[in-house]
Amino acid sequence: xxxxxxxxxxxxxxxxxxxxxxxxxxxxxxxxxxxxxxxxxxxxxxxxxxxxxxxxxxxxxxxxxxxxxxxxxxxxxxxxxxxxxxxxxxxxxxxxxxxxxxxxxxxxxxxxxxxxxxxxxxxxxxxxxxxxxxxxxxxxxxxxxxxxxxxxxxxxxxxxxxxxxxxxxxxxxxxxxxxxxxxxxxxxxxxxxxxxxxxxxxxxxxxxxxxxxxxxxxxxxxxxxxxxxxxxxxxxxxxxxxxxxxxxxxxxxxxxxxxxxxxxxxxxxxxxxxxxxxxxxxxxxxxxxxxxxxxxxxxxxxxxxxxx
Amino acid sequence: xxxxxxxxxxxxxxxxxxxxxxxxxxxxxxxxxxxxxxxxxxxxxxxxxxxxxxxxxxxxxxxxxxxxxxxxxxxxxxxxxxxxxxxxxxxxxxxxxxxxxxxxxxxxxxxxxxxxxxxxxxxxxxxxxxxxxxxxxxxxxxxxxxxxxxxxxxxxxxxxxxxxxxxxxxxxxxxxxxxxxxxxxxxxxxxxxxxxxxxxxxxxxxxxxxxxxxxxxxxxxxxxxxxxxxxxxxxxxxxxxxxxxxxxxxxxxxxxxxxxxxxxxxxxxxxxxxxxxxxxxxxxxxxxxxxxxxxxxxxxxxxxxxxxxxxxxxxxxxxxxxxxxx
Numbered sequence: 293x294x295x296x297x298x299x300x301x302x303x304x305x306x307x308x309x310x311x312x313x314x315x316x317x318x319x320x321x322x323x324x325x326x327x328x329x330x331x332x333x334x335x336x337x338x339x340x341x342x343x344x345x346x347x348x349x350x351x352x353x354x355x356x357x358x359x360x361x362x363x364x365x366x367x368x369x370x371x372x373x374x375x376x377x378x379x380x381x382x383x384x385x386x387x388x389x390x391x392x393x394x395x396x397x398x399x400x401x402x403x404x405x406x407x408x409x410x411x412x413x414x415x416x417x418x419x420x421x422x423x424x425x426x427x428x429x430x431x432x433x434x435x436x437x438x439x440x441x442x443x444x445x446x447x448x449x450x451x452x453x454x455x456x457x458x459x460x461x462x463x464x465x466x467x468x469x470x471x472x473x474x475x476x477x478x479x480x481x482x483x484x485x486x487x488x489x490x491x492x493x494x495x496x497x498x499x500x501x502x503x504x505x506x507x508x509x510x511x512x513x514x515x516x517x518x519x520x521x522x523x524x525x526x527x528x529x530x531x532x533x534x535x536x537x538x539x540x541x542x543x544x545x546x547x548x549x550x551x552x553x554x555x556x557x558x559x560x561x562x563x564x565x566x567x568x569x570x571x572x573x574x575x576x577x578x579x580x581x582x583x584x585x586x587x588x589x590x591x592x593x594x595x596x597x598x599x600x
Numbered sequence: 601x602x603x604x605x606x607x608x609x610x611x612x613x614x615x616x617x618x619x620x621x622x623x624x625x626x627x628x629x630x631x632x633x634x635x636x637x638x639x640x641x642x643x644x645x646x647x648x649x650x651x652x653x654x655x656x657x658x659x660x661x662x663x664x665x666x667x668x669x670x671x672x673x674x675x676x677x678x679x680x681x682x683x684x685x686x687x688x689x690x691x692x693x694x695x696x697x698x699x700x701x702x703x704x705x706x707x708x709x710x711x712x713x714x715x716x717x718x719x720x721x722x723x724x725x726x727x728x729x730x731x732x733x734x735x736x737x738x739x740x741x742x743x744x745x746x747x748x749x750x751x752x753x754x755x756x757x758x759x760x761x762x763x764x765x766x767x768x769x770x771x772x773x774x775x776x777x778x779x780x781x782x783x784x785x786x787x788x789x790x791x792x793x794x795x796x797x798x799x800x801x802x803x804x805x806x807x808x809x810x811x812x813x814x815x816x817x818x819x820x821x822x823x824x825x826x827x828x829x830x831x832x833x834x835x836x837x838x839x840x841x842x843x844x845x846x847x848x849x850x851x852x853x854x855x856x857x858x859x860x861x862x863x864x865x866x867x868x869x870x871x872x873x874x875x876x877x878x879x880x881x882x883x884x885x886x887x888x889x890x891x892x893x894x895x896x897x898x899x900x901x902x903x904x905x906x907x908x909x910x911x912x913x914x915x916x917x918x919x920x921x922x923x924x925x926x
Contacts, residue, residue, distance in 0.1 A: 294922075295761050295805050302758060317829040318750035324737035325744075325760070325804070328797025333763055336774035343773060350777065399664060406661070412913060413668040419909045419916070420675075423858040424876045425898035428883065429678050432891065435690075439677055442693035471671065475920050482921035523765075531767050534860040538880065557769055562865055567773050574770040581767055 343571035361572035374556040385469040393473040397480035418474030427538035434464045458549035476521040483517030515596040682895040708893030719878040730856045733795030742807030764801040786869045810844035847919035850912035875901040
């Protein structure tokens with residue numbers, strides 16, 4: 293069961309008191325985790341919440357400024373643009389990636405020859421994908437003289453500078469995200485394997501077409517997996533940084549077209565050392581990701597089916 | 601293949617005659633009678649009836665091979681380009697190297713203030729530290745969550761699951777402030793120490809899932825023999841959870857090696873650069889005119905990940921399928 297299903301179940305099942313008996317041993321085993329939780333996670337979160345209401349440049353001590361940072365965020369056009377860029381990336385990139393992942397997973401259904409070979413080839417990019425080298429590669433192949441344009445040249449099409457054109461730069465990053473469809477695909481493959489074959493059997497006796505079977509059996513049966521992938525990929529996509537950074541040399545260009553929210557946050561925090569503003573931005577990100585996840589969980593009641 | 605279904609006989613036979621199923625499929629289906637039917641002639645769960653003519657199968661494989669080619673082509677092209685002289689790289693879209701230039705690798709290797717081996721070493725130290733940290737701390741936490749009953753377990757468990765989904769950006773600023781105040785910026789500690797403190801909830805969750813699959817009789821027997829929890833953990837559970845530990849080690853390897861964001865923030869001194877930051881510095885210093893060397897060093901940074909992928913694939917697939925981490 294996935295982490296997300298686990299969370300859903302926890303909210304459902306209540307009561308059942310734990311017969312607290314291993315307290316001492318548990319505390320010892322949880323020493324590193326507990327220290328980490330307070331020192332590396334919760335403590336910094338609290339501090340970040342405080343910093344969000346301050347002006348802080350790391351050299352002088354933080355100065356409390358109330359809602360100034362929030363006011364500033366409301367007026368900051370570049371921030372609005374970075375949100376727009378990030379939303380487009382998430383709302384277009386994630387569904388595309390998941391659609392490809394599901395499509396290929398269905399093609400790779402069980403018992404087919406060469407399954408593990410195909411799976412490796414499709415999975416590899418998602419393992420390499422987050423590294424700088426791949427972003428470097430992407431930047432070059434979608435450049436003016438890059439591989440893509442050379443290919444287009446062969447069929448007589450005059451290509452453009454995909455990365456240097458603000459209209460297409462974000463698109464090429466979305467494509468990079470689609471290219472890394474391997475890990476959701478592996479999850480889909482595992483999910484498809486769980487669908488009882490007798491359902492398809494019964495459906496084909498009733499004369500259901502393949503498409504009908506897909507819609508009425510496969511989709512509902514793997515809806516928890518789709519939901520899981522959706523939640524995870526959305527959270528991940530909101531945090532994309534490396535690719536935008538490398539492709540634009542850290543500038544978010546051209547014309548801020550690849551200025552992802554996290555990249556803007558990095559610039560504010562670690563280039564301008566405007567730590568207060570960066571903290572406020574970080575909380576906005578948490579709020580947005582949290583809202584997306586919550587809405588996802590809420591909407592899931594209407595389309596995710598659990599067998600049990 | 602007996603009395604059932606409206607499936608045309610010939611296609612059904614085609615399915616049965618297909619024979620070659622791969623490892624996992626064999627495990628899943630090998631036990632089943634031919635054709636995947638049980639004694640009463642019904643289809644057995646886990647074996648989907650397939651309407652597949654040879655023609656369909658050929659089309660499917662053709663489609664998949666083309667897709668696989670498209671997926672992998674950019675990588676192969678980068679490898680080929682790393683052996684090409686600069687003026688040819690963006691004129692040759694194919695994989696045939698018409699003129700081999702071996703100099704890209706030595707040029708790239710020494711292009712920055714330190715030789716690339718220094719950055720590889722830095723990355724290796726970091727990776728090793730993070731692997732040890734994750735293995736020790738996450739396995740301890742996982743044991744507690746999976747096998748012990750204690751106060752506030754549920755709320756702690758929920759907190760742990762939440763950390764998996766928490767954007768790192770909300771803690772990176774205060775963490776940076778904290779680590780810079782104790783003088784840890786430009787050391788590896790800000791990256792390794794959190795791993796020693798089990799902050800990677802993914803791996804705790806992965807290990808919990810794994811431990812839950814180990815029969816409880818094992819540790820109960822040990823307990824009857826008088827073993828305490830430390831002993832049960834070390835001598836019963838840990839040896840049995842080696843696959844989960846391997847998965848953790850491999851994922852930690854790949855993620856830490858590929859990490860750019862945190863090393864960009866903490867490691868600003870060139871002698872501390874990891875390979876990822878070095879590659880970024882390479883772009884800045886050469887203004888990207890030296891593509892051959894840039895590609896060559898890109899390949900150098902990808903090789904360890906590729907090898908980890910190659911040898912750890914079994915674990916990666918399992919890990920990803922059970923927890924959905926990526």
